Amino acid sequence: MRAAVFVFKRFCGSSFRLQNRGVCDVAVVGGGIVGLSSARELIIRHPNLSFTLLEKENELALHQSGHNSGVIHSGIYYTPGSLKAQLCVKGASLAYKYCDDKGIPYKRCGKLIVAVEREEISRLKALYERGLQNNVKDLSLIDARGIREREPYCRGIMALDSPYTGIVDWCLVALTYAKDFQNAGGSIVTGFEASDISMATESPAGEPEGLKYPVIIRNTKGEEVRCRYVLTCGGLYSDRLSAISGCSTEPRIVPFRGDYLVLKPEKSYLIKGNIYPVPDPRFPFLGVHFTPRIDGSVWLGPNAVLAFKREGYNLFDFNAKDFTDALLFRGLQKLVLKNLLYGISEMYRGVFLGAQVKILQKYIPELGRSDIMRGPSGVRAQALDSGGNLVDDFVFDGGVGELGGRVLHVRNAPSPAATSSLAIAEMIADELEVRFNL
Structure with a gap:
């Protein structure tokens, strides 16, 4: 394999010089906010293992992580008891603390979910009850006068007030995760589009311990990285990354x-602040x-x-x-x-x-x-599943055959994945520790 050195600069002002060593204990495929937060959590927990993050673009956090509304969600909408609800509420708290620790600017500007028609009031009250069940902080129902006090130019007959909702630059947060990962000894390789994940059939030259790194990740340029275990966080390509290791084609990303x-x-x-309609x-x-x-x-x-x-x-x-x-x-x-x-x-x-x-x-x-x-x-x-239903919670999948014990795919990490990213990372790290006996 050819050794490669990659240099990239992100529009947020960060630049890194990154080197691919070719072998590692764990490879993380995908340089969005979920892949970066997971890589960061894993290397913090397992400093004696080697980690490499592979990103197909020349920049990190370029797609969903860099093209979102920037909201820190509080966890109102999601089904009580679901992973989505639990991870959002926990993730918001962790996100605020992380931003405080790292000096990342944010604003807790709040959110109003506003009813403008009488028929929306029952749905609004149901949202309020759901938020309470999800342990969302500081929720309250306010009347038209309360709406005008919070948002002088907004008109409605009732609103759900969520002062814990905030805004932040999630791209900057993601790049800070990347710095944490690299400072802990992790390697980041950009311009590496994974096109195949397979098991090695023979030991590479100069590796006397046999197949110590049995998984091969190849890219579209013919380069490869060898590792013991793989985590993929492919976002818009998560289904295709799963398919190349033999997993089901569903759920499908649309x-x-x-x-x-x-x-x-x-x-x-x-x-x-944020103003939302009653869904x-x-x-x-x-x-x-x-x-x-x-x-x-x-x-x-x-x-x-x-x-x-x-x-x-x-x-x-x-x-x-x-x-x-x-x-x-x-x-x-x-x-x-x-x-x-x-x-x-x-x-x-x-x-x-x-x-x-x-x-x-x-x-x-x-x-x-x-x-x-x-x-x-x-x-x-x-x-989406084949029935036309939106898959509303997190989906994990493993490879098949020999790869089954070596690969974990994050097939769906729906909004609010950015808000939940630190909590998602903890869950993924827990899952990897169980599956791979790290």
Whole structure:
């Protein structure tokens, strides 16, 4: 194998010089926030083992971790007792502490989930009860007057107030995880797109102990890394990474693009904290909302439409394999049929901004079409089963055959994975210790 030295610079201002040594005890595939937090947790627990993190891009945290709304969620929405609920509540607490310890700026600006119609009140109260069951901190129900006190330009008849909700730059958090990992002795290799995971059939030259590193990870350039165990955190490609080690093709990842609008700077006074609608259980996503950013900007949206490429952030981004895989998947076909009108309205609002503004005006009547401009987009890795159901919790999978005891795939780490990242990392490390007897 060729030795390689990789240099990369991230837009957040961090730069690393990274060297791939070729062999390690544990390889982590995927340099997003879940892969980085897990690698960090593992090397802290097992300082005597060697770890290498492999990322296909030339930068870390480039996709979902660098294209999200930046919210620190409090854990209101999720089914009581689910992993999603437990990890979000715990993860938010750990995230605030981590940011304090590392000097990462954040703002605990709070969130209002606002009812604008009488029919939404019962759902709002049910959310409040769910949040209490999930042990979310400091929740309360407030009336129209309380809404105006918190958000002077917001109109509603009742709201769920979550002052524990905050905002942060999750890309910066992810890169800080990377620094922790590297400072603890971990190696990071960028530009390494894993294309095959297999068991070695013979010992490499100069390795007298036999097959000490029996797992081979090869990339699209023909380079390889040998290791004892593998953890994959592939995000938008998690299903394909699982498939190359012989796992089931389901759940399948279907990419949904979310397009944001941005409030013009001179109108930023309209929004103080996060403002969300009461979610409608008939539809699969939360709906458009107002999100202040740590840099002072305010994002509005997003919509949710099928992306024609797994990393397609623009309307006309297209990849034939990604598009065909999604379109032919029975699960997506069923999801589309169940939510046809919703999907059409999402596409319409993505094209005609006036339609998006009309919905936003239900909450901020003073908002006008001239107050907004098109903003960034993100792509969500939505896991679907063949029945067309959104897979709403975490999914882990192992390889088959000899690989079964050597590989662990994180096949689904749904939102709020960034908020939950430190708690997810603890859970993954626990799982690896059991499976691999580290």
